[in-house]
Amino acid sequence: MDDDRITDLEAVPDDTTHLFRLRDVETDEVREAILVRQNGDVAGWLNYCQHFTHIHLDKGSGAPMRNGEIVCENHGAYFESDTGLCTYGPCEGAYLPDVEVTVDDGEVYLADDDYEFVGPGPIEKDDLDRASKSNVEF
Numbered sequence: 624m625d626d627d628r629i630t631d632l633e634a635v636p637d638d639t640t641h642l643f644r645l646r647d648v649e650t651d652e653v654r655e656a657i658l659v660r661q662n663g664d665v666a667g668w669l670n671y672c673q674h675f676t677h678i679h680l681d682k683g684s685g686a687p688m689r690n691g692e693i694v695c696e697n698h699g700a701y702f703e704s705d706t707g708l709c710t711y712g713p714c715e716g717a718y719l720p721d722v723e724v725t726v727d728d729g730e731v732y733l734a735d736d737d738y739e740f741v742g743p744g745p746i747e748k749d750d751l752d753r754a755s756k757s758n759v760e761f
């Protein structure tokens with residue numbers, strides 16, 4: 624279970640997001656995800672706007688938030704931090720893909736069978752190199 628530990632609960636800020644990386648176990652692709660506080664709990668979402676899905680909500684220093692909603696800076700979409708629903712903006716009605724997480728004894732763990740925890744922060748060049756090498760081997 625230690626491999627699935629994302630961070631301390633205290634490291635998840637109240638007014639922005641905590642960025643980390645995970646690997647899709649089916650495709651081996653490394654993706655970015657965010658943790659966000661909501662009503663005393665923590666939720667996890669993939670870090671991609673549902674308007675243009677290559678756009679990161681958290682660009683490395685925390686996504687902006689307004690009234691508990693995550694804001695995409697590109698075109699001003701708002702996403703509920705507890706449901707992932709876009710309540711305003713060009714992708715209104717769409718949902719952020721969820722990442723299951725759990726809190727235990729002050730630590731936040733990845734609890735989603737579809738992903739493996741990779742590390743904190745944004746995608747690094749190494750992550751991409753590894754993915755492209757694995758493609759070459761086939």
Ligand code: FES
Pocket residue numbers: 672673674675678695696697698699700712713714
């Ligand atoms: S890319 Fe996020 S609202 Fe357009």
